[in-house]
Amino acid sequence: MTDDAQRRALEESLHPGMGAGDDGRGQNSPSTSGVRRALGTTIGEFHGNSCGLGEVVISFEDVHKSFGKNTVYRGMNLDVRLGETLTIIGGSGQGKSVCLKLMIGLLQADAGKVLYYGHDVADMDAEALRQVRMRVSMVFQGGALFDSMTIGQNVGYALREHTDMSDAEIRERAVESLELVGLGPSTHRGIMDQVPAALSGGMVKRVALARSIALRPEVILYDEPTTGLDPSNCNRIARMIRKLQRELGVTSIVVTHDMTTAWYVADRVAMLYDKQFPFVDEVEAFRAIENPVVRDFIEGRTS
Amino acid sequence: MSDPKSDAPPAKKPGIRDWAEGVGANINETIRWCGGMAVMFGQAMARGPRRPWGLFDISYQILQLGIRSIPVTTMMSIFVGMILAWQFGEALADFGATNSIGYVTSLALVRELVPTLLAVTVGTKMATGMTAELGSMKVTEQIDAIAALGADPIKKLVWPRLVAACVAMPLLVAWGNVIAMLGGMLISEAVFDIPAGYFYNSYIDELEPIHYVMSQTKALVFGALAGIIGCYQGFSTKFGTEAVGQSTTETVIAVSVLVLIADFALTALFIPI
Numbered sequence: 001m002t003d004d005a006q007r008r009a010l011e012e013s014l015h016p017g018m019g020a021g022d023d024g025r026g027q028n029s030p031s032t033s034g035v036r037r038a039l040g041t042t043i044g045e046f047h048g049n050s051c052g053l054g055e056v057v058i059s060f061e062d063v064h065k066s067f068g069k070n071t072v073y074r075g076m077n078l079d080v081r082l083g084e085t086l087t088i089i090g091g092s093g094q095g096k097s098v099c100l101k102l103m104i105g106l107l108q109a110d111a112g113k114v115l116y117y118g119h120d121v122a123d124m125d126a127e128a129l130r131q132v133r134m135r136v137s138m139v140f141q142g143g144a145l146f147d148s149m150t151i152g153q154n155v156g157y158a159l160r161e162h163t164d165m166s167d168a169e170i171r172e173r174a175v176e177s178l179e180l181v182g183l184g185p186s187t188h189r190g191i192m193d194q195v196p197a198a199l200s201g202g203m204v205k206r207v208a209l210a211r212s213i214a215l216r217p218e219v220i221l222y223d224e225p226t227t228g229l230d231p232s233n234c235n236r237i238a239r240m241i242r243k244l245q246r247e248l249g250v251t252s253i254v255v256t257h258d259m260t261t262a263w264y265v266a267d268r269v270a271m272l273y274d275k276q277f278p279f280v281d282e283v284e285a286f287r288a289i290e291n292p293v294v295r296d297f298i299e300g301r302t303s
Numbered sequence: 304m305s306d307p308k309s310d311a312p313p314a315k316k317p318g319i320r321d322w323a324e325g326v327g328a329n330i331n332e333t334i335r336w337c338g339g340m341a342v343m344f345g346q347a348m349a350r351g352p353r354r355p356w357g358l359f360d361i362s363y364q365i366l367q368l369g370i371r372s373i374p375v376t377t378m379m380s381i382f383v384g385m386i387l388a389w390q391f392g393e394a395l396a397d398f399g400a401t402n403s404i405g406y407v408t409s410l411a412l413v414r415e416l417v418p419t420l421l422a423v424t425v426g427t428k429m430a431t432g433m434t435a436e437l438g439s440m441k442v443t444e445q446i447d448a449i450a451a452l453g454a455d456p457i458k459k460l461v462w463p464r465l466v467a468a469c470v471a472m473p474l475l476v477a478w479g480n481v482i483a484m485l486g487g488m489l490i491s492e493a494v495f496d497i498p499a500g501y502f503y504n505s506y507i508d509e510l511e512p513i514h515y516v517m518s519q520t521k522a523l524v525f526g527a528l529a530g531i532i533g534c535y536q537g538f539s540t541k542f543g544t545e546a547v548g549q550s551t552t553e554t555v556i557a558v559s560v561l562v563l564i565a566d567f568a569l570t571a572l573f574i575p576i
Contacts, residue, residue: 133452140451142443144448147439157452158454212452
């Protein structure tokens, strides 16, 4: 399952850019580096702070969050390292998605800090938050594609919002992003001008993925990417998450309760239990955890 | 803490205490609601009038809210004009003063009935449309998605609708005033034998510039109310499709009630004792 060769390839593709501190990544993947440089979503640097591969890029410090009487987090701590794929598992309705929304400031913690490169997301002004949201993009559970726009406009939305690219350029970038998720016009004729309502569930998720990578983000947050899909589509999405990590060098955080996907995509696994993340470890070590709570969950037993 | 026991007394009747608690909670909720709406209005006014202007979105909304409402506006106005002329004519006939029908109808229509009636019908229609659309976007996380892509939902969604409602409503009221007058002319000619031309002359004669200003000011305020209530209700929709229906229903009530309250306030402002 865990593909060591793949991971080594990833690290090699990332290291030159990281180590030398220049934008040498360009030589490895010319299709993406130009975009990154143009958009300013370079990996490992933000507002003067830099972060090496494997160092903590996003961290939660003693975060408390509740909705009315429903407490979601109590003294929660979690670190996300640059370049890794962290999978967050846990039962439905416990608020796994909430931590994704905390990371990009869609929700605010009641207490504690959510740090991105050491900056507290809650203290950021609108401009800093905009920059964070360009660099950390989220793939929503239901896709959340804009119904009133075509697929091409959906995928190009962020580019239209944040760059002064011409319509032709935006379209070109949108095609490029769609090709990366295997939905390019070369194989799916006319997809650019279709509306979201005309697509199947799996395609909606892939288009949502394409939309979130249009800006070549540094971190991608996946909110239940495989929920509600058939096994072959689950598989396809899981492989796509791996592929994007490999080709774009992104850090991924995947919230899921589908263990097959979790094992396949993850470098590390974190389990939400009792409003915290008491179990966080590398995949192999996590599988070996003897705690009955973890065993019951990953083996699907009802206790 | 009370433990539920089998021999506990039967469910107590709703007493005065519960009632008082309910009243408190309701008042609290209403104040919160007003506050939330005021905050959204403030945000829209602060972030809206900046580059990029989003003229395409605004004109699209004006088309949606304004042009699409012309048929219903026309129908409402012609009937209210005809009905009011008939009612006044009937009353004036008792004094043998039917020839002053134009004078009396003009003030009631232009200052009061056309703006208010259009606000509670067309304004509510606009507001519910916004609530349903934005509410659906909210429950499918599309509003979060706009924010997550680094854009501002207030600027992208609320501002164009608010501006469009503020532009469309006065235009519709102006159109409605003309149509209502035509309805009055029709009835005065057909029912009370007052020539339409005379009705027209007396109607216009009675109106002063301040009355047009009053009519348009009311329209502007009602348009803004419809716009902000529609958007706020959409944005504050809870989870699930059922919630969309619920907040849409609340929008109807909120717009109707607030329009009448605002109408009272504006009338008191323009016609001091």
